Amino acid sequence: MKKMNFDIAVIGGGPAGLAAAIQARKEGAEKVLVIERDVELGGILQQCIHDGFGLHRFGKRMSGNEYAQEFIDELENTDIEVLLDTMVLEVTRDKVIYACNNKDGMMEIACKAVILAMGCRERTASQIQLMGYRPAGVLTAGSVQRYINMEGYLPGKKAVILGSGDIGLIMARRMTLEGMEVKGVYEVMPSPGGLTRNIVQCLDDYDIPLHLSTTVAKVHGKKRIEGVTVAKLDENRQIIPGTEEYIECDLLVLAVGLIPENELSVGCGIELDERTRGPVLDNHFMTSVPGIFACGNVAVVFDLVDYVSQSGEIAAKGAVAYMNGKLTGGEGTEYVHTVPAGNVNFIVPQKIVKGEECEVQLYMRVKHPDKKAVLEVSEDGQVTQTGRHPFVAPPEMISCTVKATGNADVIVDMKEGK
Amino acid sequence: MNKKEFVCIACPNSCKLTVWEEGGEIHVDGHGCKRGIDHGKNEYTNPMRMLTTTVAIEGGHHRRLSVSSTGEIPKNMISQCLDVLYAVKLVAPVKRGDVIAADICGTGVDIVASRTMKHV
């Protein structure tokens, strides 16, 4: 078995992993490795050909590929090593990675620190309890995106989309431009899952109807999908009898949510947060296993790629500090916590090393849409900062920098707008 | 008087704009701020959109290469531009920024490769 040693290994060559690797090298880590399962770097961005990426970071609207290419080009000008078409099978608690490909065979890669950047996967038909037959032509939005944008094939001609998250909206436009008919976007919740901008530019522009509080109650067609029964839902998300309607289609696109891909994390006993489904992280984005860090969508599903890259850089700084003996983590370390209150649903990172006076980057989502909300951060009953938020909604993540003393829990309260 | 309705996307407030032409002037109603007026006027007179799509490529890792407009093009010309792009066939390698179609359909906007695709 091939044995290798690295200062820092990054698992995943998408936006989080690329930013983390580049930052780690900048911070002084000498031997940095990126392990990527696909045949090229860039991760899921390579199938995101639409624009809207990079506004925060580069001040312009780029396509997903362009955004990825910025980092790929930068990385290719460094001595960071890259293993492509390589699958990590296991990460141990003492930071040994087992990975394989068809050139090197099985590799045992010992590292001083590991950064997890595996991204997320899509929820599937069974996970949303889609009922009826299980024919061909029921695909997740990401699969449809890959088939159309990278492989160059159409998986249908008449599509129904379930889920109004941004991926669903983007695919509605994409399929239309490819000459497919999109019969409608159906959303279980009473409000859209994606950004207004996308509803306007992806649906309204092409006269594609959006149906809120509506679900796909049944899939028809034994071999290839022939249609779906859609139905209206009441406040408790139960089907309202009599509202069922049959819609003929040959493709059902599921855009019903993303789940961080934490199989490797679970494998080495990293503690997960039930709400984010990602690891519980400290202010350095270190997981519960010392020396193993996480960033990007494996940590929490972000809405903007800019934040994904930012989280990679935070994790990289932490990983280099750990490598240099400046962080310890693990059982001997005490923490204070970031505590969601009011309309705040969850916060990443979830904890701060006790006694570390610091500026910590927080990422959070709210539970429900609101206007003129006020974010109030406090420690020990003392308000340390406030911020106005004219509009908040679950699809839009809130990112803010908070000063913490490290001596008490940081309460983050999104107060209802008046 | 031809009234049109738009959802403003200048900010997340999503104001519902009503735009109409009267006496040679364009009027906007329903906006929450000045940016809404501009947005409404633009959407009414000459809506512009970025265009991203793919073109055929051989010799790379994939069969399609993603391309993007360097600026916005008139919305009503998207279809025409797509027809031009679907006729394009490239051979890898291509570098990001390589012009795939210059001044597409006379819009003054170039279509460029939005990624690099090496020859494999």
Next chain:
Amino acid sequence: MIERIRHAASEAFPGIEMTLTVDGRNIVTVQGECESWNQLVDVGHFLAKQEGVKNVVNEMTVKGLVIPKKDYSQAKADGEAKGVVKETDVVIVGAGVIGCGIARTLAKYDMNVTVVEMSDDVCTGASKANNGNIHPGMAVKPGTLKAKLNIEGNRMYQQWADELNFALDWCGCVAVVTDERLMKGAEMTYKIAVMNGVHEPEVFYSAERALEIEPKLAHRNLDIKGGAFFPSFGQVESYEVVIALAENAADNGVEFMFNTTVADVLREDGQVQGVVTNKGIIKAKHVINCAGIYADEISAMAGDKCYTIHGRKGTLAILDRHSEPEFDRVTMIYDGSHLIQEKKNAESKGGAMCVTTEHQSLLGPSATEVPDKEDNTTTIDDLAYAMGTNLNAATGYKDIIKTFCGVRPADYSEDFVIEMSPITHGFINVGAIQSPGLASAPAIAKMVEEIWLEDVKAAGCEPAVKEDYNPYREARVEFRHMSREEQDQLIAQDPRYGRIICRCEQITEGEILDAINSSVVPTSVDAIKRRTRAGMGRCQGGFCQPKVLEILARELGKEWTEIHLKDAGSRILFEETRQAAKEGGDK
């Protein structure tokens, strides 16, 4: 007899007009109109239970309901136009566990055996959507053919597993009660088990014994009074068994014809002559009917209407690997309160929480009668039933990675129908094989072999066994179960095992190529899934489906657009994205 039955039926179903006839074999045929599908099924069951009735042909209709019927006319016309395309000794109709089990058993004889299957692959019907239980035989009615073959089949499984190299886990099944009054039930099950000849059943009266049997019961802190234990309860993946049987049969010369629908059975002077299929006429000396939900229709084609299959669908749910199964054995806890089994159909197993050979929790199946035999739709109610078999409070709907449903081919006698047709000689019925059909499969194969042998010998032939018959099927490479060192060596030998295609289940390109290069070639994405597990994990093929599709297209020399998810009519991709040459144009 018919008068007695008429009288009983009119009392049991007043207001329902029935025309009843009975033939010399005591097979009752009923016609008339029912109020509902469930009533139609009830009538069938009621008649079958009358003394002296062998089986029921139920030709009733339901008011206002169009009962879907398969139309064979096109397939028949196609086949007749093509004429005779093959002459063989034995035609087996259907490539489920029964058809493939029989094919593999008959493969040792020096003759030609052809399996015809309407779908694109083996194991696509009742055998597929099966929970893989190798029942010990305590849940079947003593004295039935089912009971005999269940017990016998259970005992034969280890040999199948040894020869064919599929995973078989004798996990055992234990039921504990926390209320003494419920011990009667445990004792009754034990008694039936003894009566049927179940291997080493046990009834016990202490918590200590319960914990010895299933130590993980300890963390439930139950006041266990006793229970029953059946160590001969086994677990397999049914598709693994069927594929292994088929491959071994094919290795020994059996020919498989897929996408081949039998549309008629040819006979002359009471002797079977072969079958008409959409691919042409196949002449044969024997036709063995293992057509699952269509077995009654095939039998009718042979002029032998002797049973009716009514589909009974069952929904199952499989949980993510990370939801550790709570128990290692199939464990049932009866505290008296959870007798909430009103949905349980008395004629089929009620389902339980099983642990698959890959150590995943498998829940269900439910049991719902359906007028359309092909109705394998999942419903909210059926899934709720399946999930109700879950005893582990730490897991639930959020852990489901796949929900699926199959249709049991039940008849009204609720027993197996295995016999040489007394009407069309040479036509052997192997019908109504529902639970515990999987467990009984080896014994069914043996019984059919004996029926066939007897017939051949009666005709004065002494069938010879092939000299090169090989009952063994080599174990497949399973990368995921190897040590890192073994994996490294494997990749060194063949780099294709170094490329992981399915990340969730860690399935390599090498394993997919092994499957494609096997003797029963998979051509669809689902066929690859059943052979390798690629796409069976938590992302359900979201990531690996394009890669599997690419490999299939490459290896089979097909276009991407020609690859199907399952059988004909289920292609995944329609056409290439818009090209200038094609008419397009945006609105």
